Amino acid sequence: MTRFVSLCLLLVLPMLTQAQRYVFTHDDTLRGSITPERAWWDLAFYHLNVRVQPTDSTLSGSTLIRYRVLKPGQTMQVDLQRPLRVVRVLQDGKPLAFKQDGNAYFVKLIKVQRPGQTESVTVEYAGKPRVAKRPPWDGGLVWSHDKAGNWFIATACQGLGASAWWPCKDHMYDEPDSMAISVTVPEDLTDVSNGRLRKVTTNPDHTRTFDWYVVNPINNYGVNLNIARYEHWSEVYKGDKGPLALNYYVLPEHLDSAKTQFQQVPKMMKAFEYWFGPYPFYEDGYKLVETPYLGMEHQSSVTYGNHFQNGYLGRDLSRTGWGLLWDFIIVHESGHEWFANNITYKDVADMWIHESFTNYSECLFTEYYYGKDAGAQYVIGCRANIRNDKPIIGTYNVNHEGSSDMYYKGGNMLHTIRQLVNNDDKWRQLLRGMNKTFYHQTVTAKQIEEYMIQQTGINLKPVFDQYLRDVRIPMLEYRPVAGGIQYRWANCVTGFAMPVQVCLGESGPYKLLQPTAQWKTLPVQQESVLTVDANYYVLSKRVE
Numbered sequence: 001m002t003r004f005v006s007l008c009l010l011l012v013l014p015m016l017t018q019a020q021r022y023v024f025t026h027d028d029t030l031r032g033s034i035t036p037e038r039a040w041w042d043l044a045f046y047h048l049n050v051r052v053q054p055t056d057s058t059l060s061g062s063t064l065i066r067y068r069v070l071k072p073g074q075t076m077q078v079d080l081q082r083p084l085r086v087v088r089v090l091q092d093g094k095p096l097a098f099k100q101d102g103n104a105y106f107v108k109l110i111k112v113q114r115p116g117q118t119e120s121v122t123v124e125y126a127g128k129p130r131v132a133k134r135p136p137w138d139g140g141l142v143w144s145h146d147k148a149g150n151w152f153i154a155t156a157c158q159g160l161g162a163s164a165w166w167p168c169k170d171h172m173y174d175e176p177d178s179m180a181i182s183v184t185v186p187e188d189l190t191d192v193s194n195g196r197l198r199k200v201t202t203n204p205d206h207t208r209t210f211d212w213y214v215v216n217p218i219n220n221y222g223v224n225l226n227i228a229r230y231e232h233w234s235e236v237y238k239g240d241k242g243p244l245a246l247n248y249y250v251l252p253e254h255l256d257s258a259k260t261q262f263q264q265v266p267k268m269m270k271a272f273e274y275w276f277g278p279y280p281f282y283e284d285g286y287k288l289v290e291t292p293y294l295g296m297e298h299q300s301s302v303t304y305g306n307h308f309q310n311g312y313l314g315r316d317l318s319r320t321g322w323g324l325l326w327d328f329i330i331v332h333e334s335g336h337e338w339f340a341n342n343i344t345y346k347d348v349a350d351m352w353i354h355e356s357f358t359n360y361s362e363c364l365f366t367e368y369y370y371g372k373d374a375g376a377q378y379v380i381g382c383r384a385n386i387r388n389d390k391p392i393i394g395t396y397n398v399n400h401e402g403s404s405d406m407y408y409k410g411g412n413m414l415h416t417i418r419q420l421v422n423n424d425d426k427w428r429q430l431l432r433g434m435n436k437t438f439y440h441q442t443v444t445a446k447q448i449e450e451y452m453i454q455q456t457g458i459n460l461k462p463v464f465d466q467y468l469r470d471v472r473i474p475m476l477e478y479r480p481v482a483g484g485i486q487y488r489w490a491n492c493v494t495g496f497a498m499p500v501q502v503c504l505g506e507s508g509p510y511k512l513l514q515p516t517a518q519w520k521t522l523p524v525q526q527e528s529v530l531t532v533d534a535n536y537y538v539l540s541k542r543v544e
Contacts, residue, residue, distance in 0.1 A: 024398040027102040031079065031161065032348070032399030034173060037106055040073030044118060047180040048166050051207075052227060054151045054186065057143055059084065060126040061184075063167045066176075067120065069113045076107045076121065079163035079170035084127040086167060091121045103163060123167040130164050132156055135293035140164050144292035146228060146251045151189060153227040154291040154303065159348070159401065162220035173346040173442050175217040184209045185227050192226040192249045194218060194301045195284045214300065215283045217440045219344045222299035226289045231255045237266050237286075240278040244269070245285035254290060257308040262288060264330050271368040272335060272361065277432040280342035280439065288330065295329040297336030297358075304329050318381030322366050322374050335361035343438045343448075349394035350445040351401045352468060356392075356410025357431075363411065372424075379415045380534055382408040392468045393445060403471075412537040413467040419535050420463075420499060421456050430455045462496045467537075469493075476500060476515060476540040478530045484523040485530060489515045491539075501533035502540075 029035075043065070050061035065078070080086055081103045089096045089107050098107040105123075113119065130140035136156040141164075144152040155165055163170040183191040187206045195214035202208050230249040237244045246265055250258040265288060273279060279286065284300040291303040294313070306313060306329035316323035339357035360379065367375025385408045392410060394402035403409075421427050434451060445468070453460050466474060475491040489496050496517070501510040505528055513522065532540045 022395065022400060024395070024400070027104075028398040028400070030077070030102060030104045031170065033397040034171060035077055037073070037075050037077035038169060038171060038174070040069065040071045040113070041067040041076065042070050043169055043174045043176045044068055045178055045180075046168065046176045047182070048223065049182040050166060050225075051184040052153065052191075052225065054143065054153060054227075056128075057131070057141070058126065058128050059141075059165060061166075062122050062124045064120055064122045065169070066118060069115050069117045069119060071115055073113055074109045076109060077169070078105045078107060078121075078123055078167050079103055079161070080105060080123075080125055080167040081130065081161065081164045084125055084129055084165070086123055086125050088124040089121055090124075091119070096121070105167075125167050130160075132293070136296045142292050147253050148229075150229045151186070151227060152251070152292050153225065154293065155223075155225045156291075156293055156296050156303070158221045158296060161399075162223055165225075166223070168220050170220055172219055172221075172344060172348065175219055175344070175442060177217055179214040179218055179223070181212040181214070181223065182209055183212075183225055183227075188229065189227050190230045190232075190249075192230060192287065192289050192301060194223055194299055196245075216281050216299075218299050219341065219442075222297070222301075222341055224296070224298040224301055224303065226291055226301070226303060228290070230290075233259070235266075237269055239269060239282070240273045241282045244279055244282055247285060247287045248289075249287065250290040254308060258290065261308040261327060262330070264327050265334070267326075267369070268331055268334050268365065271365045272338060274368060275361070275364045275428060275431055276338040277435045280337060280435065286334075286337070288334075295333045297333045297340050297354075299337065299341040302333045302337070304333070306330075317385060318378045319384060320377045320381040322370060322378040322381075323362075325370065326365065328362070331362055331365050332358060335365075338435050342435055342440060344442045346442045346444050347396050348399055348401045349396045350443075351394070352392045352406040352410045353443065353445065353448055355406040356414060359407045359411035360414045363415065376415070376535055379411050383412055383537065386412070388471045388473065390471060402468075409467060409537070413463070415535060416467075416498075416537045417452070417456070417458075417460060417463060419501070419533070420458055420460075426456075462493055463498055465493045466496055466498075474498065474538045476502075476530070476532055476538055477543045478540065479543050480527045481521065484521045485528070486519045486521050487513060487515055487530065488519045489517050492517065498536075498538075500536050500538060503531050503533075504528040506531055 045066040047064040086105050098105050132140035132142045139156040139160045142154045146152045157164045161170045181193045184207050185191050187208045191210040193212040195212045198211045198213050231252050234247045281300045287301045291305050294305045296303045311324045312328040335358040340354040345353045363375045363379040366378045390403045392402045392406045394400040418427050449464050472491045477490045478487040499514050503510050
């Protein structure tokens with residue numbers, strides 16, 4: 001009985017520790033789960049129409065939500081974060097009753113919602129949105145100025161949620177098929193949003209309205225406003241699917257610097273189309289837009305604030321020198337067009353799908369222009385940034401992302417899996433095939449993991465469990481014995497049996513070992529150090 005109780009405690013204590021670390025609220029559940037009031041309807045189209053008033057930092061406007069009825073339901077959840085407020089909700093011109101519950105509004109529909117029908121509601125709203133404290137990590141609206149004192153305004157809301165500044169179905173599992181964005185600003189300013197600019201209207205009240213249209217599905221946090229006295233230029237990139245419009249928007253004081261630095265954009269596009277397949281949004285074009293914060297992967301409207309210098313604010317995150325040969329924000333945030341905007345997680349707990357692959361895109365960009373060894377050195381150098389503080393996968397259905405190790409550890413996990421594949425062409429085809437298979441889709445970790453297992457023909461489940469769901473780094477233990485060296489995996493999940501390349505001594509020819517959790521023996525003539533190929537994210541240790 002004592003042994004049984006002890007075993008139960010061993011199993012339960014980690015869960016209790018996790019529960020004590022994160023106290024999830026009712027608001028978390030409303031935001032992070034597919035509630036009954038979300039599940040019965042499928043997004044088809046948004047028209048966001050918003051007026052931005054810089055002098056008092058307010059927004060006002062409406063979102064038309066067009067949707068398909070999947071099953072009977074008469075209550076709809078629409079999200080809008082405080083201190084903004086919903087003013088009125090209409091369907092077929094008739095006002096609807098609604099009830100606020102935190103940042104969620106539950107709208108009572110009068111019209112019978114019949115499965116198969118397409119309907120729409122219009123949600124009118126107003127107020128002062130949350131001001132970003134540390135964008136893009138702690139986001140909201142950024143109200144800033146350029147050097148001449150002109151307004152310089154932007155949105156950044158990943159994690160926080162699009163409902164921080166406009167009413168929407170604020171869960172990543174459901175995307176509209178297309179979207180219109182109409183933004184009214186003072187007449188001396190320009191708004192740059194997602195998709196293509198259809199028209200600009202000058203209004204009698206000394207404002208202008210910019211009408212943008214996105215023809216592809218778009219995730220909610222990818223929608224953005226960028227407002228300033230922008231200078232604009234463009235070019236055409238001859239890509240895998242034909243001519244692709246590249247548009248650039250920067251402050252006047254940075255025009256010369258930007259025209260030099262943004263020459264890296266076609267280079268980025270060439271490398272990523274090679275590795276990942278065609279840019280996913282040819283119809284909407286590609287824009288790089290200067291903002292008063294570091295940058296973010298807004299779909300077809302990538303934002304930039306890296307001060308027109310290479311590296312990450314002038315630093316090389318890998319400490320190898322390779323990261324100073326290219327602009328981190330241009331490369332990383334544009335990589336998200338494939339992994340985040342094309343392939344999008346359903347639940348933020350699976351955010352590694354965005355960040356691990358995009359982190360590895362930095363390695364692949366480096367490899368494309370500077371060679372395979374350079375790319376490997378870059379990703380290996382980034383290991384110094386890994387914390388191993390908590391699992392990479394977060395908690396589902398409560399809007400909870402996992403460890404920031406999803407960047408550097410996730411990238412190194414992918415680099416390790418690439419060693420197991422041991423075929424660069426097959427690896428490239430896997431990445432391209434992934435973007436084709438899950439084109440414009442929202443996905444789960446399970447789907448991505450199963451796809452990689454199927455395409456590689458390797459049982460990668462213990463590898464994913466080790467790196468995504470555990471904080472331990474696999475340890476290759478070895479010890480000298482008569483006539484050889486014994487070795488095994490330690491510090492690992494059950495069933496972990498990943499092959500690994502090792503050499504005897506500090507250098508020399510590599511040999512593939514197939515360690516398990518049980519001791520195996522490698523016959524050798526003399527005692528030697530077992531050195532693991534650095535391309536594998538594992539540790540090694542001699543034990544007695």
